[in-house]
Amino acid sequence: MVQKLRLLKESPSQTAGPYVHIGTNPNWVEITGVWQEDLGLVLVDPETKGERIIIKGRVFDGAGDPLKDALIEIWQADAEGLYNSPQEKRGKADPHFVGWGRQPADGMTGEYRFETIKPGRAPYKDGRLMAPHITVWIVARGINTGLHTRMYFSDEEAANAKCPVLARIAHKARVPTLVATRAEENGLPTYTFDIHIQGEKETVFFDI
Amino acid sequence: MSDQGSFYQRDRSWHPLAFTPSYKTSVLRSPQHPLLSLENTISELTGPVFGHDKLGPLDNDLLRNFAKTGDPIGQRIVVYGRVLDENARPVPGALLEFWQANAGGRYRHKKETYLAAIDPNFGGCGRVITDEEGRYWFRTIKPGAYPWPNGVNDWRPAHIHFSVFGHAFAQRLITQMYFEGDPMIWQDPIVATIPDKSAIEQLVAALDRQNTLPMDALAYKFDIVLRGRRSTMFENHMEGN
Numbered sequence A: 001m002v003q004k005l006r007l008l009k010e011s012p013s014q015t016a017g018p019y020v021h022i023g024t025n026p027n028w029v030e031i032t033g034v035w036q037e038d039l040g041l042v043l044v045d046p047e048t049k050g051e052r053i054i055i056k057g058r059v060f061d062g063a064g065d066p067l068k069d070a071l072i073e074i075w076q077a078d079a080e081g082l083y084n085s086p087q088e089k090r091g092k093a094d095p096h097f098v099g100w101g102r103q104p105a106d107g108m109t110g111e112y113r114f115e116t117i118k119p120g121r122a123p124y125k126d127g128r129l130m131a132p133h134i135t136v137w138i139v140a141r142g143i144n145t146g147l148h149t150r151m152y153f154s155d156e157e158a159a160n161a162k163c164p165v166l167a168r169i170a171h172k173a174r175v176p177t178l179v180a181t182r183a184e185e186n187g188l189p190t191y192t193f194d195i196h197i198q199g200e201k202e203t204v205f206f207d208i
Numbered sequence B: 001m002s003d004q005g006s007f008y009q010r011d012r013s014w015h016p017l018a019f020t021p022s023y024k025t026s027v028l029r030s031p032q033h034p035l036l037s038l039e040n041t042i043s044e045l046t047g048p049v050f051g052h053d054k055l056g057p058l059d060n061d062l063l064r065n066f067a068k069t070g071d072p073i074g075q076r077i078v079v080y081g082r083v084l085d086e087n088a089r090p091v092p093g094a095l096l097e098f099w100q101a102n103a104g105g106r107y108r109h110k111k112e113t114y115l116a117a118i119d120p121n122f123g124g125c126g127r128v129i130t131d132e133e134g135r136y137w138f139r140t141i142k143p144g145a146y147p148w149p150n151g152v153n154d155w156r157p158a159h160i161h162f163s164v165f166g167h168a169f170a171q172r173l174i175t176q177m178y179f180e181g182d183p184m185i186w187q188d189p190i191v192a193t194i195p196d197k198s199a200i201e202q203l204v205a206a207l208d209r210q211n212t213l214p215m216d217a218l219a220y221k222f223d224i225v226l227r228g229r230r231s232t233m234f235e236n237h238m239e240g241n
């Protein structure tokens, strides 16, 4: 026998199930009076630095139907590319921006929607800058382990072309699955980021 | 120091596969391409912090946090444990959110159609932040088993759902807790998505007779393990090699 290396194993994942919102968004499912407000609904306040944007989209299953029970979380840097986290050692992030958001997909249409700011660029491990991006995490009934992906921006072509993470995608035709399209809606830049869990347009998901 | 390295690769043979046909909903909700392995960047090594100021005084008391006319029906229990990483180090400041059915196996949700009664005094949600030693506890009632549409006669064992935030977004985890001695664990298609029996056992909380509250509540101990980080000693290799 030799000495034991790793002490413990990570707890295995289980599906969030159809009623994840009871635990994450109780007010949204009409369990009111337990806590004041559901976490993660509001990302920006009037003093948050950066360009205000809307992100919206739907999550599609292999039959092309939108998931109406999905829960979507985002995690992103501030306008300067700094994360509001104790693990961030490069500087102090905007105190008016936590950078984490959580929204349920609409129960009728499956659309999710975040009001946030466009993030700045953060470095890859070797110091090269990654293109601006937002980490996206999806859970729902039928998803056994939460799916990690990234959203990039269609108006950042030059940065996207040099992003060391996008460069790792061997099948170049799949890169556009990570790029949200910018359009102007109600006077606000709005990015549409549809996520396809499987099928021809399957989004690139990461094992991080 | 030890909180800076990148994370050990997730052991995908310990977790459920994405495509598990006996759990039918997974068939159309599982990616078919392999996941793209990504060495952790700052985007995965960081994560949001939730302060105790976000929580209300009854958030960890499911006996009281929704009650209207009295206590909910059911076996009173305390669930407690620690959040640790794979290096067995405590994870302080972790936000746990949990949700469950009532004693009859019924969720309080408008899309729920199971005929078991709604308990007017039970909401079924709670949350807690771990202390400096990674410890947490909450009070609730033991949830009932319930039938669900998968096979014509599939039943979920009693369980509590857990959502966990550690110190980094790479540690984000949703899982479920089961109860020691429940024979229904071993007939459940969702439990069975986990291929390894000892991995399943990691989700089974132990009945802890030493920590029961006498004349009040049974206790179940449930430790949760999040991914561990490499020592930074191995991170400071020469760049550009």
Ligand SMILES: [Fe+3]
Residues within 6 Å of the ligand: A017, B101, B156, B159, B161
């Ligand atoms: Fe459940």
